[in-house]
Structures are given as structure tokens and as C-alpha cells.
Amino acid sequence: MTHCKYCNLPIDFDDEHTSRSGKRIPLDADTRQPHDCIARPRPRKKTTECHNCRQEIFFSPDRRNPATGKLIPQDIFGNHKCISRLENW
Numbered sequence: 001m002t003h004c005k006y007c008n009l010p011i012d013f014d015d016e017h018t019s020r021s022g023k024r025i026p027l028d029a030d031t032r033q034p035h036d037c038i039a040r041p042r043p044r045k046k047t048t049e050c051h052n053c054r055q056e057i058f059f060s061p062d063r064r065n066p067a068t069g070k071l072i073p074q075d076i077f078g079n080h081k082c083i084s085r086l087e088n089w
């Protein structure tokens, strides 16, 4: 018996329940319904606040400064062009 690594409930797999990409999806072991995990972390855009201009910003793992490898702060327009950027970043 497999247990969900997130909520620890018993889960099962079978060949009739596959995702669009062909992967077998976890099922609740007792109901045979797709396991809708309550504990699984869902990808969610984490926003934060620029500590200089207070604008809402977020970080995207594929937006890095190629020179430093550091994440580049993003806002809804793209790379965050902070009005106070000369002080930091």
C-alpha cells in the first residue's frame, strides 16, 4: 500500500486512471476516486512587497540575473524597475 507523501492517506494507482500526459494518477484507496489531496502544496505565485517602493513584486525561478544567479524581482510589467533601485538590488 502506498501512502500519499503529503497527507499520508492510503492511495493506489491503476492503469485506467491516467493523466493527459499518460502518467498514472493517485487514487483514494477506498473510493477509487482521484486523490484530491488536501495537503499537497499547490503552486502559487508568491507575491511580496518591494522594500523600496512598496510595489507588489514576485520572483520567478526562470528569471535570474545570468551574471549573479540571483532572482530578479518581477512586477506585472516584467523586471521590476524600482524607483529606488540604485540604493539596492
Ligand SMILES: [Zn+2]
Residues within 6 Å of the ligand: 004, 005, 006, 007, 008, 009, 035, 036, 037, 038, 039, 040
Ligand atoms: Zn494526499
Ligand SMILES: [Zn+2]
Residues within 6 Å of the ligand: 050, 051, 052, 053, 054, 055, 080, 081, 082, 083, 084
Ligand atoms: Zn521597488
